[in-house]
Amino acid sequence: MPDIEIRLTVNGRKFARRCAPHLRLLDFVREELHLTGNKEGCGAGECGTCSMFVNGVLHKSCLLPVAKAQDAEIVTVEGLAREDELTILQRAFHKAGASQCGYCIPGMVMAATATLRRNPHADLEEIKEGLGGNICRCTGYQKIFAAVELARDVMNGALPATALEEETYRGSYIGASVRRLDAPSKVSGALRYAADMTMPNMLHMQVLRSPMPHARIAALDVSEAATMAGVETVLTCNDVPGVDNYGVFIDDQPVMARGVVRYVGEGIAAVVAENPLIARAALAKIKVRFEELPAVFDAEEAMQPGAPQLHDAYPGNVCKHTKIRKGDVERGFAESDLIVEETYETQAIEHAYLEPEAGLAYLDADGTVTVQAPDQNITHHRHMLARILNRPINTVRLIMSPVGGGFGGKEDMLYQGMLALAAIKTRRPVRYVFTREESFIASAKRHPFRIRYRMGLRKDGRILATSMYMIADGGAYAMSGPGVMNKAAILGAGPYAIPNVRMDAICVYTNNTPAGAMRSFGAFQSEFSTEAHLDLCAEKLGMDPIELRRVNAMRDGAITHTQAQLGSVSLLRTIEAAAQAARWAPGEPHRQTRGEQRPDLGGNDTRKPCTLGARLARITTPANTVGSASERKAVQT
Amino acid sequence: MLTYDQYLTPRSLAEAFEAIGRFGAAARVVAGATDVLPWAREGRAGDVHYAAVIDVSRIPELCGVELRGERVRLGANTTIAAFLANPVLVEHAPVLKHCAVWFADDQIREQATLAGNLVNASPAADATPAMLAMNSVLTLYSSANGQVRTRSVPLDEFVLGPGQTRLQPGELVGSIECDSMAGYGAAFEKVGHRRSLVISTVCVAALVRLDFAQRDFDDVRIAVAAVGPVPTRLTECEAFLQGKPVQPDVIRGAAELAADRVQSRTRREYRREVLVNFVERSITDALAELGISVSSASATKEVQHA
Numbered sequence: 001m002p003d004i005e006i007r008l009t010v011n012g013r014k015f016a017r018r019c020a021p022h023l024r025l026l027d028f029v030r031e032e033l034h035l036t037g038n039k040e041g042c043g044a045g046e047c048g049t050c051s052m053f054v055n056g057v058l059h060k061s062c063l064l065p066v067a068k069a070q071d072a073e074i075v076t077v078e079g080l081a082r083e084d085e086l087t088i089l090q091r092a093f094h095k096a097g098a099s100q101c102g103y104c105i106p107g108m109v110m111a112a113t114a115t116l117r118r119n120p121h122a123d124l125e126e127i128k129e130g131l132g133g134n135i136c137r138c139t140g141y142q143k144i145f146a147a148v149e150l151a152r153d154v155m156n157g158a159l160p161a162t163a164l165e166e167e168t169y170r171g172s173y174i175g176a177s178v179r180r181l182d183a184p185s186k187v188s189g190a191l192r193y194a195a196d197m198t199m200p201n202m203l204h205m206q207v208l209r210s211p212m213p214h215a216r217i218a219a220l221d222v223s224e225a226a227t228m229a230g231v232e233t234v235l236t237c238n239d240v241p242g243v244d245n246y247g248v249f250i251d252d253q254p255v256m257a258r259g260v261v262r263y264v265g266e267g268i269a270a271v272v273a274e275n276p277l278i279a280r281a282a283l284a285k286i287k288v289r290f291e292e293l294p295a296v297f298d299a300e301e302a303m304q305p306g307a308p309q310l311h312d313a314y315p316g317n318v319c320k321h322t323k324i325r326k327g328d329v330e331r332g333f334a335e336s337d338l339i340v341e342e343t344y345e346t347q348a349i350e351h352a353y354l355e356p357e358a359g360l361a362y363l364d365a366d367g368t369v370t371v372q373a374p375d376q377n378i379t380h381h382r383h384m385l386a387r388i389l390n391r392p393i394n395t396v397r398l399i400m401s402p403v404g405g406g407f408g409g410k411e412d413m414l415y416q417g418m419l420a421l422a423a424i425k426t427r428r429p430v431r432y433v434f435t436r437e438e439s440f441i442a443s444a445k446r447h448p449f450r451i452r453y454r455m456g457l458r459k460d461g462r463i464l465a466t467s468m469y470m471i472a473d474g475g476a477y478a479m480s481g482p483g484v485m486n487k488a489a490i491l492g493a494g495p496y497a498i499p500n501v502r503m504d505a506i507c508v509y510t511n512n513t514p515a516g517a518m519r520s521f522g523a524f525q526s527e528f529s530t531e532a533h534l535d536l537c538a539e540k541l542g543m544d545p546i547e548l549r550r551v552n553a554m555r556d557g558a559i560t561h562t563q564a565q566l567g568s569v570s571l572l573r574t575i576e577a578a579a580q581a582a583r584w585a586p587g588e589p590h591r592q593t594r595g596e597q598r599p600d601l602g603g604n605d606t607r608k609p610c611t612l613g614a615r616l617a618r619i620t621t622p623a624n625t626v627g628s629a630s631e632r633k634a635v636q637t
Numbered sequence: 638m639l640t641y642d643q644y645l646t647p648r649s650l651a652e653a654f655e656a657i658g659r660f661g662a663a664a665r666v667v668a669g670a671t672d673v674l675p676w677a678r679e680g681r682a683g684d685v686h687y688a689a690v691i692d693v694s695r696i697p698e699l700c701g702v703e704l705r706g707e708r709v710r711l712g713a714n715t716t717i718a719a720f721l722a723n724p725v726l727v728e729h730a731p732v733l734k735h736c737a738v739w740f741a742d743d744q745i746r747e748q749a750t751l752a753g754n755l756v757n758a759s760p761a762a763d764a765t766p767a768m769l770a771m772n773s774v775l776t777l778y779s780s781a782n783g784q785v786r787t788r789s790v791p792l793d794e795f796v797l798g799p800g801q802t803r804l805q806p807g808e809l810v811g812s813i814e815c816d817s818m819a820g821y822g823a824a825f826e827k828v829g830h831r832r833s834l835v836i837s838t839v840c841v842a843a844l845v846r847l848d849f850a851q852r853d854f855d856d857v858r859i860a861v862a863a864v865g866p867v868p869t870r871l872t873e874c875e876a877f878l879q880g881k882p883v884q885p886d887v888i889r890g891a892a893e894l895a896a897d898r899v900q901s902r903t904r905r906e907y908r909r910e911v912l913v914n915f916v917e918r919s920i921t922d923a924l925a926e927l928g929i930s931v932s933s934a935s936a937t938k939e940v941q942h943a
Contacts, residue, residue, distance in 0.1 A: 002642065002643075004643075004644065020640075021641060021642060021643055021644050022639060022640040022641050022644075024674065043674075043675075043678065044674070044675035044678060045671060045674070045675055045741075045745055045834075046675075046834055048742075048744070051744060057747050058743065058744045058747070059744050059747060059748060060744050060745065060748075062674065063670065063671045063674050063675070063745065063748065064670070064748070065644055065667075065670055065674075065690065065692070067644035067646070067692070068644070068646075068670060068692055068694070070646070111743075111744075114743070129738070129743070129833070130743060132742045132743065132832060132833030132834065133741070133742025133743055133744045133745065133833055133834055277638075277640070280638060280684060284684075435678070435679060437678060437679040437680050438679065441679075610832045612738045612739055612832060612833075613735070613738045615721065615738070616721075616734060616735065616738060619721065619727055619734060
């Protein structure tokens with residue numbers, strides 16, 4: 001396709017470049033001008049990390065064809081401050097600890113700048129609305145809002161400029177606000193994530209992914225794709241020189257599908273080409289003949305006789321069964337006054353870090369292969385890669401690029417093997433950047449659990465026996481699943497002193513997207529059910545739910561059901577603090593009261609319902625003047 | 638991924654129709670272009686290639702807002718941001734500013750256009766119910782033998798179903814004309830999974846004019862979206878209120894008529910409850926804009942998120 005000439009002013013400098021006509025403003029700025037401060041998080045106008053000023057108005061640059069911005073004046077995050085300086089807003093983000101992973105922060109800084117330009121006195125509601133088009137997955141937004149309010153107050157003179165400076169050290173870091181060392185690079189856009197990295201002669205990778213949940217690959221023909229102009233190589237499982245079978249606890253995963261695909265989104269082949277466009281075109285030329293296999297999408301169904309089998313080494317599809325037994329659970333139930341049973345289910349959850357997976361791999365002159373990627377477990381990944389590549393480990397290097405949000409989702413290795421193979425085979429640097437959609441379909445999720453709960457209690461609230469039978473949908477590959485089962489079984493019963501405990505955590509292969517590591521690693525699912533179950537028990541006992549927890553709380557020196565002796569246990573103090581903060585009225589059967597009757601609603605520290613329209617009040621509406629005051633009064637009801 | 642060989646920015650209707658004639662179905666017409674890029678991605682249209690994208694946002698005939706007697710003309714390229722910023726719209730189309738704050742986010746509102754929202758014909762389009770409530774009529778342009786021809790289609794006939802309108806190949810939306818609603822109280826209610834950047838699960842636009850002498854409803858316009866394939870006016874609620882006194886039970890009575898309008902296949906019960914409460918609250922909020930407070934317990938009740 002013919003190039004077009006784009007003329008733009010970016011951060012005060014004029015540019016005239018010939019480029020492909022379909023580039024978005026974001027592509028033009030990042031790939032042509034190498035201004036990588038603004039990021040791509042979704043490519044669909046949802047996340048806002050690409051927000052840039054176009055003729056003074058903030059736009060999502062992933063929604064703007066660059067030709068639409070012809071002759072415009074663009075300001076990116078790099079253009080907000082002069083060299084070696086930060087704007088007041090950027091300094092406020094630094095001071096307030098508003099940046100965590102930092103990937104959303106360039107967009108947040110831009111949106112905050114736009115909000116305060118529009119109204120230098122914007123209140124919190126208006127700030128929230130101004131940042132409404134920008135998503136952050138780390139902070140919960142509160143520190144970002146605090147930063148914008150701080151900047152506003154400094155700009156308006158309500159606070160002195162010294163308010164932006166670091167707090168003086170007063171003998172303890174506990175309770176003190178300590179600035180993050182890497183925050184300046186995040187608020188300025190200087191920090192380079194994997195997708196921001198380029199190298200001379202760099203190639204680009206795209207991956208063909210399975211449209212089938214379970215199928216035999218009867219034929220895979222990459223010859224047409226491999227001979228396309230601009231395509232350097234096409235990789236399949238045949239290119240793996242070492243042991244093509246890796247995993248965290250169980251080696252069950254190939255770098256690319258080997259004869260069988262087990263979930264929708266599984267990588268089958270990787271095209272390495274001069275640019276992503278050619279690579280994508282080549283993907284379409286790869287011919288795959290699938291023979292569909294019966295698939296299973298429910299963990300319990302997968303455990304039944306006759307269910308489709310995913311891995312030969314694990315008949316019955318159970319890849320891990322963690323059992324913990326303490327005391328005599330059946331006797332505990334027999335001695336109980338009340339037995340409460342319930343089944344709980346949790347769903348798969350996508351981490352949705354703002355930074356989609358990305359990586360850059362290259363060969364050093366001595367043949368060492370280096371992969372730079374936002375890996376949350378580089379040492380382990382390096383060991384696995386050495387085996388996959390059949391190389392001595394001292395010729396395999398992993399460099400952890402800044403992680404633009406991980407939450408455990410970048411612990412389980414997924415694409416690093418393909419990248420390393422591509423660099424070795426082509427002897428050129430190779431970059432691979434996932435799309436948001438690709439990140440969704442290919443990467444591991446939180447394990448969905450089904451938990452059969454049985455708890456025996458005395459009338460006074462003492463728990464005598466707990467039985468948790470947990471079945472987790474591990475998806476197509478084990479990944480971190482066995483560890484997640486262990487955590488669920490170790491922590492699931494909660495911080496309660498229970499004489500008789502029976503824990504079963506079972507991880508099952510299915511043809512769903514693999515589940516892996518995610519924040520709290522199995523404790524979230526199991527403890528959710530425990531706390532929900534305690535509320536249910538309190539209701540059945542006619543007991544205050546806080547009191548029920550107090551009665552059963554572990555104390556200092558307690559021994560857990562895995563025989564760990566605890567030193568100090570802060571649970572009781574935590575419960576007291578939470579009850580006080582929630583203005584919990586003891587004895588009140590809260591679970592029976594809902595809606596406006598709840599006594600703990602409203603007040604300074606409760607969250608107000610979502611509203612919009614902070615700016616509407618400033619717009620003069622002639623309608624407000626209709627009717628005289630007396631007429632208005634007359635129809636009031 | 639969206640690719641194209643040419644990006645054309647015609648500066649006149651004649652240029653635009655020349656390009657449309659030249660490329661036919663191989664071209665895609667865009668104005669704000671905020672929907673086409675997310676559409677051409679995995680999971681929706683996938684990779685899409687056009688010979689040309691024709692950007693009509695710089696055609697003067699498609700721009701501008703003006704008052705024409707009792708009607709307001711909005712150029713097709715009127716951005717959603719103009720709903721909040723344009724003084725004519727703030728005064729004569731007061732429901733639009735309420736609609737705007739719920740529409741996408743600040744940044745997309747600067748780029749997305751009114752005609753784009755109407756032409757997309759999403760069942761959950763936010764601007765469509767607001768424009769329906771103001772008796773909007775579209776002016777469509779086409780070209781034959783070098784001459785630009787126009788025809789008018791009322792908005793309630795224009796949208797046929799999800800993604801389907803009466804717009805013919807080669808036709809462009811030129812403008813949208815609606816009633817001047819100066820003096821009406823207005824409200825817009827919307828709920829979705831979050832506050833900004835969300836597709837409506839239910840949205841309601843309302844405009845209320847009072848007969849202050851008679852102390853009753855003089856003219857009420859209510860339209861809904863996201864509860865059926867096509868946004869619609871709640872004519873039965875409007876007729877119920879006509880001439881009735883401004884009282885909470887009257888408003889509640891009108892609102893309850895709306896429940897059966899829910900045709901969605903998903904979350905029907907939720908939508909029925911929300912729709913009734915939204916109709917009640919939108920009338921109450923529109924009255925509040927006129928300085929009338931109507932106390933009603935359920936009117937102030939917050940709708941829980943879907």
